[in-house]
Amino acid sequence: MSAVTTPTRQASGGMNAKIVNRIVIYGLLALFALFYLMPLFVMLVTSFKTMDEIQNGNMLALPKAPTFEPWLKAWGETCVGLTCAGIKGYFWNSIKMVVPAVLISTMLGALNGYVLTKWRFRGATLVFGLMLFACFIPFQSVLLPMATILGSLGRFGVTLQNTVGTSFGLGNPTVNLVFVHVVYGIGFTTLFFRNYYEAFPTELVKAAQVDGASFFQIFRRIMLPNSMPIFVVTVIYQFTNIWNDFLFASAYAGTGDAMPMTVALNNVVNTSTGVVEYNVNMAAAMIAALPTLLVYVLAGRYFVRGLMAGAVKG
Amino acid sequence: MSTVATSQIKLTPEHARPRTSVRSRLQDALPKIVLAPSFAITIVFVYGFILWTIYLSFTNSKTFPSYAITGGRAYQRLWGWTFDTDPPSSWYTSITNMGIFGFLYILICLALGLFLAILLDQKIRGEGVLRPIYLYPMALSFIVTGVAWKWFLDPGLGLEQTLHQWGWTSFHFDWIKNKDFVIYTVVIAGVWQASGFIMAMFLAGLRGIDGEIMKAAQIDGATTFQLYRRIVIPLLRPIFLSAFIVLAHLAIKSYDLVVALTSGGPGGSAWLPSNFMYEYTFKRNEMAVGSASAVIMLMTIVAIIVPYLYSELREKSR
Numbered sequence: 295m296s297a298v299t300t301p302t303r304q305a306s307g308g309m310n311a312k313i314v315n316r317i318v319i320y321g322l323l324a325l326f327a328l329f330y331l332m333p334l335f336v337m338l339v340t341s342f343k344t345m346d347e348i349q350n351g352n353m354l355a356l357p358k359a360p361t362f363e364p365w366l367k368a369w370g371e372t373c374v375g376l377t378c379a380g381i382k383g384y385f386w387n388s389i390k391m392v393v394p395a396v397l398i399s400t401m402l403g404a405l406n407g408y409v410l411t412k413w414r415f416r417g418a419t420l421v422f423g424l425m426l427f428a429c430f431i432p433f434q435s436v437l438l439p440m441a442t443i444l445g446s447l448g449r450f451g452v453t454l455q456n457t458v459g460t461s462f463g464l465g466n467p468t469v470n471l472v473f474v475h476v477v478y479g480i481g482f483t484t485l486f487f488r489n490y491y492e493a494f495p496t497e498l499v500k501a502a503q504v505d506g507a508s509f510f511q512i513f514r515r516i517m518l519p520n521s522m523p524i525f526v527v528t529v530i531y532q533f534t535n536i537w538n539d540f541l542f543a544s545a546y547a548g549t550g551d552a553m554p555m556t557v558a559l560n561n562v563v564n565t566s567t568g569v570v571e572y573n574v575n576m577a578a579a580m581i582a583a584l585p586t587l588l589v590y591v592l593a594g595r596y597f598v599r600g601l602m603a604g605a606v607k608g
Numbered sequence: 609m610s611t612v613a614t615s616q617i618k619l620t621p622e623h624a625r626p627r628t629s630v631r632s633r634l635q636d637a638l639p640k641i642v643l644a645p646s647f648a649i650t651i652v653f654v655y656g657f658i659l660w661t662i663y664l665s666f667t668n669s670k671t672f673p674s675y676a677i678t679g680g681r682a683y684q685r686l687w688g689w690t691f692d693t694d695p696p697s698s699w700y701t702s703i704t705n706m707g708i709f710g711f712l713y714i715l716i717c718l719a720l721g722l723f724l725a726i727l728l729d730q731k732i733r734g735e736g737v738l739r740p741i742y743l744y745p746m747a748l749s750f751i752v753t754g755v756a757w758k759w760f761l762d763p764g765l766g767l768e769q770t771l772h773q774w775g776w777t778s779f780h781f782d783w784i785k786n787k788d789f790v791i792y793t794v795v796i797a798g799v800w801q802a803s804g805f806i807m808a809m810f811l812a813g814l815r816g817i818d819g820e821i822m823k824a825a826q827i828d829g830a831t832t833f834q835l836y837r838r839i840v841i842p843l844l845r846p847i848f849l850s851a852f853i854v855l856a857h858l859a860i861k862s863y864d865l866v867v868a869l870t871s872g873g874p875g876g877s878a879w880l881p882s883n884f885m886y887e888y889t890f891k892r893n894e895m896a897v898g899s900a901s902a903v904i905m906l907m908t909i910v911a912i913i914v915p916y917l918y919s920e921l922r923e924k925s926r
Contacts, residue, residue, distance in 0.1 A: 319727055326724060327741045330804065333756035334744075336766075340759065353760075353770045406646050413639035421647055423921050428654040430913045432861050434885040434902040436657035438664065438895065442673060477653045480646050509638045538749030540864035541882075545890065556751045556864070563755050564871055572759065579755040583748050590747035594740055597747060598808055 341365060341577040348572050364573035368581060372574050373565060374558045375549070381578050383551065384558035388537060388585075391468050391554055395475035396532040402476070403483020403528060404521065408513055410484070411491040412499045422488060429481035436478075437545055444470050444546060467552035474546060475536045482535075483528050486603050490524040491517065523596070530593055531600035534586050555582045658906065661899050669895035682900035698876055699901065702884040705791045709880060710859040712795045713802075717855050718848065720799065721806030726836065728807070729814045739811075742804035750801070754868025757797040758784065787877035790870050794862075794878060797869055802858060806851050813847035814840070849916075856912050860905060881905050 340348060341364050342357040351358075370380035410422050444465075451464030463469035494517070502512045543554045553561075559582045563575045590597050668678040686699050724742060728735055745753060760766045763782040771779040783789035817840060825835050863882035870878040872887075879887070881901055889898030 319730055319732070323724075323727055323732065323738055327738055330741050330745060330800065333753075333760050333800065336760055337756045348765070352773050353766055402646055405642050409639040409643045415640060419921060421643070423917065424655070425647065425650050426921075427913065427917060428650050430857055430909060430917075431654060431658065432882065432902070432905045432909055434863075434882055435661050435906040436654060437885075437902070438673075438889055438899060439657040439660040440653070441890075477649050480649065484646065509635065509642075534747060538751075540749065540751050540867070541886075545886075556749050559755065560751050560868055563758070563868070572765065575755065576759065579752050583752040586747045586749070587744065590740075590744055594743075598743065598805075601746065601805055602809065602812065 337576045337579055341368075341573055341580050343573050345569075345571060345573060364571070364577040365581070367571070368562075368574045368577035372562055372571070372578065374553075374561045375565075377551075381555065381558050381562065381581060384553055384555050385581065387468060387547075387552055387558075388555040391471045391475070392533060392536050395472045395479065395536050396529055398472070399476045399479035399483050399532055400525065400528050402480050403485075403487045404518070404525070405513070406480065406484040407487025407489075407491045408517055410488045411494070412496060412512075412517075413509070422484070425481050425484050427481075428478070429485065433478065433541055437541070440474060441545060444474075467547035467550070470546050471542060471554065474542050475532075475539070478542075479532055479536070483532065486524055486528045486531070486600070487521070489603060490521065494520065526593065526596045527600040527603065530589055530597050531603075533589060534597065534600075537586055661906075662903050665896055665899035665903050667896055669899070671893040671895070673895060682896040685897055686900050686904070698879060698884055698887075699881075701877060702879045702881045702901075705794075705878065706860070706880050708791050709795055709798070709862070710856065712792070713798045713859050714852060714855045716795070716799045717803045717806045718851060720803045721851065722810050722841075722844075724803070724807040725810035725814055726840075728811055739808070742807055744804070745801040746805045748801070750862075750864035751868040753797055753801050754865050754870075757793065757800070758869050761793055761796075784870065785874065787874040790873040790878040794866055794869055794880075797865055798859075798862065801865075802855065806855070809847055809851050809854075810844065813844045817843055853912065853916050857909065860909055 336353055339355070339357055340353070342360040342362070343351070344357075344359070344361055344363070347358060368380060369382050371378060372380050374381060374384065406425075410418050447470075448465030451461035451466075454464065455461040498516055499512055502516055507515070538556065539554075540556045540560070543557045544560075547553045548557055559578050562578050663675075663677075664673055665682050666677050666680060667674050668676065668681065728738065732738065761781070761784045763769070763785060768779060768781045784793045821839060821843075822835065825839055830838070861882060862880055863886065866872065866878050866880055866883050872878055872883060876883075876887075882905065885898050885901045885905065887898075888894040888901065
């Protein structure tokens, strides 16, 4: 759409009005930019201040003597619950959870999208509709049964451990979370790939079929090499969602050494013992935010595309 | 195939290659076999679990699930507890908060998103810088958002203190510690997080509008305001619908933000139904009541999402 300027009939005498107009527009835009940047700015400067400066200084002032101490303390020393070894362990927990969950759910989504568009069968729309609706349910409605199932699997894991010598990951909170995120993520990944492959020329698939290419050969040789953009979109979307998840994390790994970053951060901030070290809290929050912010800065375009795809079209 | 010798009346091609039939049938079924695990997972872990939760809501489960149906007692407890007891029941607080939060959150996000999108669509220099600034909060976790705003709104350290230092000593802003106003701080943080994304949706919609229509209206002498009110905004109706669905869905699912920003607020005054569900199920050992609240949340989402998905999918397959 072309920009809307003041109507032409005012053009002769409206030069001043036009300038005022522009100033107002830019002013408003700058004001809102401040509104969006403010919390991040405050968080960032606070994380570089000493406690003394925080209590006596201005929230918006730049640190007089910037110190990395809060960051180091947040990473290596601060207390999460009763253990005081920083948040580094929980950061790695999140990584260990996110990487497999993203890869598995994305691969499954790609295969599902491929089947649902290029190997249509009766009822494919219904199958897709059922999977799609699963994206939107409030997870509270599955939270408790999943906890029950994971609990029994955990007990079974202990039995296995005692009899066979390995639990095969059953009962391991990180494995549980990977499983949960895959289960409740495939709806989204399937949606992404289905919509992408829908626009992919079916003739290519047909031609390959005539040439005798098998189901998986077509997928590997024709679909995958042409799926780079949607892979990036899906991986980013899943990464952000799973990294930022709090509900599942607190329900299934809410205590102990296996809790992911978001839960650990919440524990650090809401701890009631001792003096509250705001600078350390802010540094911890920044560390928790960095991976997704980094992805956003590096691949913002794909991030937005993923949000749109997840939001707009069924 | 022993019948081949006796019945040779019509020898169709299918009969001609009996040996490959198992393999080819497997080939034919392969797509379905590939899809099957995901579909089965969805059926069991989504729909099966939903039924399980519904079932539990009709039992007397406390700390552990019990499977004897005892009727709708949990629902009676939810709704019977009170529209005018003092202090109000947690469920009453939760749904009132949901009403306030949902209404303001959706309304402000839509209004702000549209407003920013229109401003950004005026051939702005530096749009490439501004857009990501408006949108980045969407990449943050609700926990981080909550932590940042908790600090920012804290009366002793944040905004209030800052303005006092600047000389505006009568400024008073302690909503985050006030049980009657704490839910509005959740609105502020929620709007901060999601409005940029709504802006991006509207901006994409604006860019999709045919420039010719706009030009024609301008030639007819429409003012900018008229142009937007009469032509542009009506054309954006599908975006309003999508944005509404996204926001309603985000609002009903909101849980983390309340936890991180307010820790539930003074006396649970910032609870949303999702917090109610979590607390009752996992902390207060009232599993049946928790399940009943989850069922009500689900029903609300179903009422919003199902008609939308149905019409979307029907349009697609047409």
